[in-house]
Amino acid sequence: MADSRIKTLDKHGQEITTVGFDRFGFDSEVPLEGLRALYLRPHYVLKSDSQKSLRDDAEEEEHAKFAAGNNALYQSKSIYHPDTNAISYTTLTRFPPVKLLAPTQRKRILVTGGAGFVGSHLVDRLMLLGHDVTVLDNFFTGSKTTVSHWIGHPNFEMVRHDVVEPFMIECDQIYHLACPASPPHYQYNAVKTVKTSFLGTLNMLGLAKRTKARFLITSTSEVYGDPEVHPQNEDYWGHVNPIGPRACYDEGKRVAETLTYGYMRQDNVQVRVARIFNTYGPRMNPFDGRVVSNFIMQALRGEDLTVYGDGKQTRSFQYIHDLIDGLICLMNSDETRPVNIGNGDEFTIGEFAELVREIVEKVQDEDGVKRTRRSEVVYKPIPTDDPQKRRPDTTRAKESLKWQPRWTVRMGLEEMVRYYKAKMAEGSI
Numbered sequence: 367m368a369d370s371r372i373k374t375l376d377k378h379g380q381e382i383t384t385v386g387f388d389r390f391g392f393d394s395e396v397p398l399e400g401l402r403a404l405y406l407r408p409h410y411v412l413k414s415d416s417q418k419s420l421r422d423d424a425e426e427e428e429h430a431k432f433a434a435g436n437n438a439l440y441q442s443k444s445i446y447h448p449d450t451n452a453i454s455y456t457t458l459t460r461f462p463p464v465k466l467l468a469p470t471q472r473k474r475i476l477v478t479g480g481a482g483f484v485g486s487h488l489v490d491r492l493m494l495l496g497h498d499v500t501v502l503d504n505f506f507t508g509s510k511t512t513v514s515h516w517i518g519h520p521n522f523e524m525v526r527h528d529v530v531e532p533f534m535i536e537c538d539q540i541y542h543l544a545c546p547a548s549p550p551h552y553q554y555n556a557v558k559t560v561k562t563s564f565l566g567t568l569n570m571l572g573l574a575k576r577t578k579a580r581f582l583i584t585s586t587s588e589v590y591g592d593p594e595v596h597p598q599n600e601d602y603w604g605h606v607n608p609i610g611p612r613a614c615y616d617e618g619k620r621v622a623e624t625l626t627y628g629y630m631r632q633d634n635v636q637v638r639v640a641r642i643f644n645t646y647g648p649r650m651n652p653f654d655g656r657v658v659s660n661f662i663m664q665a666l667r668g669e670d671l672t673v674y675g676d677g678k679q680t681r682s683f684q685y686i687h688d689l690i691d692g693l694i695c696l697m698n699s700d701e702t703r704p705v706n707i708g709n710g711d712e713f714t715i716g717e718f719a720e721l722v723r724e725i726v727e728k729v730q731d732e733d734g735v736k737r738t739r740r741s742e743v744v745y746k747p748i749p750t751d752d753p754q755k756r757r758p759d760t761t762r763a764k765e766s767l768k769w770q771p772r773w774t775v776r777m778g779l780e781e782m783v784r785y786y787k788a789k790m791a792e793g794s795i
């Protein structure tokens with residue numbers, strides 16, 4: 367693994383060494399340590415004058431402590447120079463090895479929103495699996511840095527483009543993710559969010575129709591609104607306020623699903639609809655106001671953790687690698703109905719805040735970081751339309767895709783804390 371301090375155990379105490387699986391004729395398995403090397407970049411500080419000219423071999427030695435196996439070769443580093451308050455990033459000397467697929471197995475895959483949090487992890491996985499991947503993104507909330515380790519690779523292409531405008535390409539599969547996903551971002555320009563959901567999906571469905579590509583849209587648990595049934599299964603029609611501050615996103619995704627099934631019924635486009643529940647992991651924007659990133663950043667800075675409301679509202683959180691497993695599985699399955707993809711382990715927000723604080727403290731203790739004070743959990747008024755309860759019923763995913771989450775919230779949080787901690791140390795957040 368990239369950071370040898372992390373040993374990942376699943377719910378049954380078994381070590382997780384690979385993600386993905388061979389299902390529906392599509393082998394999506396990759397070793398976790400190679401994948402992790404792509405997002406947990408080591409950060410060094412050149413400490414004193416005597417170390418100013420840290421020799422290359424000494425640096426490699428340092429680096430090897432982080433990266434087990436051969437992954438150090440494929441991992442860039444950030445090195446801080448305190449004397450000049452400057453940072454240098456190393457470029458990769460070689461790309462991580464990708465599977466060599468026969469031309470008949472290799473797919474041309476378009477990922478819209480591929481520079482975002484979920485998209486970049488999907489791109490990593492599809493690239494390691496040996497496919498031709500094109501990322502389409504306008505960088506509204508995404509960033510080139512999330513996929514920069516693939517730029518220049520013969521199987522990879524990156525296009526700056528807004529999905530509200532038509533786009534032509536030849537492809538076999540389209541993962542349509544482009545859409546801001548966090549409330550501050552989708553509320554920043556509500557009209558644009560609706561346009562992205564409606565026109566963006568219309569354009570990508572048109573492309574799927576022309577190229578006969580299979581089309582998967584990342585819809586959301588927000589289509590259920592503030593649900594009256596608990597947990598929510600896919601047959602529940604939802605309870606959404608059509609004019610509230612969240613409507614641009616919720617209703618945008620609902621109409622995107624309507625369009626998707628319209629193209630399926632009228633034009634025989636092969637469609638897949640994933641309804642994603644709260645997901646977290648490395649590369650999530652730390653300032654997007656989502657509860658996981660808020661809590662981790664607050665705890666790492668030694669600030670109090672803010673809970674909105676009385677903390678009794680519940681949420682379930684799934685780790686990014688489970689979601690990517692589910693998306694790839696759904697794309698390659700025969701399931702055309704909407705499928706919930708989420709982790710059903712429910713926490714109250716209050717309990718979750720305590721858990722985040724415990725894990726941040728564990729990582730700080732392991733790294734020998736001294737805390738100046740202990741973060742407290744504080745309570746503030748709840749925002750409008752914030753759903754009280756949300757938990758996925760994932761029976762359909764279990765039965766139809768043979769998929770279920772493997773990562774415990776604790777294991778996922780530890781990786782994410784280490785990721786944010788390294789980013790803070792290198793000054794990039």
Ligand SMILES: NC(=O)c1ccc[n+]([C@@H]2O[C@H](COP(=O)([O-])OP(=O)(O)OC[C@H]3O[C@@H](n4cnc5c(N)ncnc54)[C@H](O)[C@@H]3O)[C@@H](O)[C@H]2O)c1
Nearest residue numbers: 479482483484504505506507508528529544545547642645
């Ligand atoms: N992360 C979650 O918990 C979650 C939950 C439910 C659904 N989803 C869905 O998953 C998808 C990805 O979410 P994310 O968490 O990675 O969000 P994100 O904001 O990190 O990624 C969205 C990406 O889409 C790009 N984008 C936005 N508008 C665009 C446009 N008009 N044209 C081209 N690119 C555009 C952004 O720049 C960004 O790279 C979204 O469709 C979201 O609705 C995510």
